[in-house]
Amino acid sequence: xxxxxxxxxxxxxxxxxxxxxxxxxxxxxxxxxxxxxxxxxxxxxxxxxxxxxxxxxxxxxxxxxxxxxxxxxxxxxxxxxxxxxxxxxxxxxxxxxxxxxxxxxxxxxxxxx
Amino acid sequence: xxxxxxxxxxxxxxxxxxxxxxxxxxxxxxxxxxxxxxxxxxxxxxxxxxxxxxxxxxxxxxxxxxxxxxxxxxxxxxxxxxxxxxxxxxxxxxxxxxxxxxxxxxxxxxxxx
Numbered sequence: 729x730x731x732x733x734x735x736x737x738x739x740x741x742x743x744x745x746x747x748x749x750x751x752x753x754x755x756x757x758x759x760x761x762x763x764x765x766x767x768x769x770x771x772x773x774x775x776x777x778x779x780x781x782x783x784x785x786x787x788x789x790x791x792x793x794x795x796x797x798x799x800x801x802x803x804x805x806x807x808x809x810x811x812x813x814x815x816x817x818x819x820x821x822x823x824x825x826x827x828x829x830x831x832x833x834x835x836x837x838x839x840x841x
Numbered sequence: 842x843x844x845x846x847x848x849x850x851x852x853x854x855x856x857x858x859x860x861x862x863x864x865x866x867x868x869x870x871x872x873x874x875x876x877x878x879x880x881x882x883x884x885x886x887x888x889x890x891x892x893x894x895x896x897x898x899x900x901x902x903x904x905x906x907x908x909x910x911x912x913x914x915x916x917x918x919x920x921x922x923x924x925x926x927x928x929x930x931x932x933x934x935x936x937x938x939x940x941x942x943x944x945x946x947x948x949x950x951x952x953x954x
Contacts, residue, residue, distance in 0.1 A: 759940035768850075770929065770946035771884070778939040786941070818883055822940045827872045827933070829886035830942060 731755060734819050734833035741809055742841050749804045749836045751819030757831075758824035760802040761786075762794065764815040765835075771818065777802055809840045843868050845932055847945030855953050860917040862948035864930035873906055873913045874942065876929040884929060920952045 732753040741747050751760065762774040773786030775794040783794050791813060793805045802821075806813055816837050820830040844867040854860050864873065872891045876884040888897055890906035890913060897904045901924075903916045917924055927947040934941035 761941070768946070771944040773941065776939060776941055784939075820884075824940070827889065827891070828940060829874055829889060830884075830931075830940070831886070832883040835883050 732819060732821055732831055732833040734817075734836050736836060737834065738837045740839045740841065743809055743811060745809050747806045747809055747838070749806075749817055749819075749838070751802045751804070751833060753800055753802075753819075753821045753831075755821060755823075755831070756799055757821035758799070759822045759828075760796065761820040761822075761830065762792075762802070762804045763818045763820065764788065764813075765818060766815050774804065774817075806838075811840050814838060814840045843932070843934060843943050845930060845943045845945040847930055847948055849948055850946065851949045851951075853951045853953065854920050856922060857919050860920050860924070860950055862915050862928050862930075862950075864913040864915075864945050866911045866932050866943075868932075869910050870932040871910075872933065873910075874931045875904060875913075875915055876931065876944075877926050878929065878947070879926045882926075917950075920950070922952050922954055925950060925952050 735750045761776045763771040772788050777783045777796045780799050796802050816835050818835045819833040822828040822830045846865045874889045875887040878884045894908045895906040901918045905914045927949045929947045931942040931944045934943045
């Protein structure tokens, strides 16, 4: 039961490059989320999506782009990577009903040199 | 905006000692969720509290939701090395939430054998 899968698990890239992090879920959850996790900051919401073709900014959206053409996929793109975007990125999903828990992927560890 | 604060940020205990982490919200919450993240892993949902004054137990873990629904605590009795990790509380984000959560910064627990 893969549930929610992120790829790649690890990525090293250079400043200025474009990089896309993939997220795929098999539960048909309506809601999907992207977080970044940095020491001392906990989990910070980058973007979220309520359904296919519905996305909105979270707490720290600058420098990131998302799309959701299909319910199961929610890719996150760094258009021009900067060192400050070095982080661990988690994708999560939850059911549409009220007060549902979020289910997280294994994360992508991204280093930008 | 809504803030969820957790203390302490770090806690080091000897195996067998008890551990408590506290969560405080700037606003009244409809519910609070707790997650555990093992080192190198991803956050995993533990439990949700909904009612004012609610207390729930999971083996050695006791979760409480305050009477005013603005604070919560997680208490672990007789810690074990398997309890190591970061514990997060999270409450629904304000406004049109679409399942969004505001996470506390987490408490990192280390257990010395």
